Amino acid sequence: MTATADQVILKHPMAKYIREDRMPWIYCPGCSIGIVTGMITRAIDTLGIDFSKVVVVSGIGCSGRTSGYFKTGTFHTTHGRAIPFATGVKIANPDLELLVVAGDGDLAAIGGNHLIHACRRNIDMTVVCINNFNYGMTGGQFGPTTEHEKWTQTSPAPIGNIEHPFNLVKLAASSGATFVARWTAVQVRRATKSIEKGIKKQGLSFIEIVGACPTAYGRMNRLGEGVDMHKHLLEVTDIQNGLPPHEAELDYARRIVCGEFVDIEKPEYTDVLKQMHAKVRK
Amino acid sequence: MSTVRKPITPKPPRTREKVLVILQEQCKACSLCVEFCPKHVLCLTEKYNRKGYHPVTACDIDACVNCEFCELICPDMAIFLVDRKEAEAALEAGTVEEGTIVPEYQKAEEKEEVH
């Protein structure tokens, strides 16, 4: 029986921000990216901003698929290039709210250069980095955040990963980001609050969400199913708001320090551009 | 003599203003909601949905305290809470879509087989 407009269909409270004709999402069962997608809708909802003025840009990978699910102007760019794309959009139209959603591989490896320069420029956008410690979409190869000796498709047992990972919070903070936070996918409310703060704040806001990739990374490193991995994240989280970013360690097995670490004021790129250009236009 | 005493004004009985809705066709049985529900309301059923997963249902709906954590933690927007009135209106009008359940209003005989 088809319902008419005045009949009630039970819908998820955040469904209005989602392209419902693209449900169900492609994420694996137990993948944290779905949780982050929900967090973003809730942050937008709480802020009450005009969703048509929000532009979501993503890179390549599982996290990159998020942009396609939001019912606003969204763009799925090439690998690692979400940040420069978003920068171009923002500078051309500073009234828009830019949200970049991408994975650890996309943002910190191929996109690493763009990440640090965006932080340095302090361009007004919110970068949500979903860190699941590997390149998930391509089957689980190691990346710039994979821990030492961990097993992945390209760092197989018995040797494991010979490299050491970035600490993205330290990286963003030392590059000049004005708002830096880390949460795991289990701290849903706190992470949502940080995303809200990041969007509201004028400047480069970097929020790392540590998540689970049960299908690739989790399976290869015997970390359990999605439930086990999320339970583990909850156990090893140590909330330390205001801690200096260089002390915000991330050791998956032992201790993941979460919190809001940087919240400073610095002149924002498009503001400075406008001010300084005004000198010539007088 | 103990310094602890029972409060004089009893707390009003807890009422659930919102009720649980589960989109069983969208559920991927990741079990995050089952695990993280503080009152152990949820469990997986034995039936299969169209995608081959055992969707979630409420085994103990009366224990639900509307904390909404299941709604927050679900990676597929398959479980959420709606206003009681809204749910009642939908059920009465018969507009609840196929594959969607509202455990609050499921009669005892209709309760699904549980895992």
Add this chain to the structure above:
Amino acid sequence: MPERAMFTMGDIACAEGALSAGCRYFGGYPITPATEIAEWMSVRMPELGGAYVQYEDEIASITSVIGASWAGTKAMTATSGPGASLMMEAVGLAVMTETPIVIVNIMRGGPSTGQPTRGQQGDVLQAKWGSHGDYQIIALTPASVQEMFDLTVRAFNLSEKYRVPVFVLADEIVGHMREALVIPDEKSLKLVSRKMPNGDPSEYLPFKPDDDLVPPMALLGTKYQFYATGLTHDERGYPTDSDKVQIELVTRLNEKILKHIDEITEVERYLLDDADIAIVAYGTPSRSAKKAIKDARAKGIKAGMLRLKTVWPFPEETIAQLASDVKHIIVPEQNMGQVYYMVRAFAAPTPVHLMAKPAGTPQLPDEILQKIMEVHAQ
């Protein structure tokens, strides 16, 4: 602004052309010999309320140009061979998402770092074939300072009309030479902007083409809320695995340009009416060729020139027609032969002679005259 004249270099004429066309976003990176464009933009953009943004690399530059275009601003970048090579993936993204952008490539000695301060024409095939997959772009080839201005304006118009990246391929000599430039009164310039949708936003299909095979383009951040991706997509913009959609989309992206080849192609015909020997050239060698043709005519040899002002889409019919009207074609290029192979393919069976000079000094008029006389004697 009223009409004004300058004595300036090609690079600066190109920048002024862009500004006259309405370009208000330049995302770039310094590279010899295109640096002057960036430097000029850094002075002029603040004056005009635009933005000059210098990025960490060429990839960020071009990706940001694509972003700025989607936010509604006419946007461009300028580079040379090494930068163009870096930009190729983004060219693919612009083609697939049908984004109007202009890329200026002031070609220099290659391959690799080559000879940064010497001109060459080695990036012509790259403009069309540099990115992966089957696609069409438009490439314009100016041969004078005035043309650097005029063809850059045209580049913006074409990119907006067909929602495609347009290359302005000039060699370093044209980029750095100084000649007179007349900048027309902006009111007299015919400018084109992308067509935009005007229906109900909830019914908007971002990649549904009109009859000209070009879909109306909504901007990011408006009530037309669409999803655009580099993945193969249907009319809604949603990614799909389907063979049918892949074939349709790739065919349309190519046909969109090829269908309009007659409007896009621009050539200059010089003394071709009664010519037996035709020179097909573009950029700096065409300037030498003009002198050579004058000299040849003085010797009684009926020579003429078809100067290409567009090299992509390649004017196949024009070349075929020319081949049937002349006995020989000579192609002087400052490379090992790039446009030559295209000319040869479509001019067959008329013989096509290559003058390859992959070096900074172009073919001199005497060298071309020599070749004309050789060919004439055959």
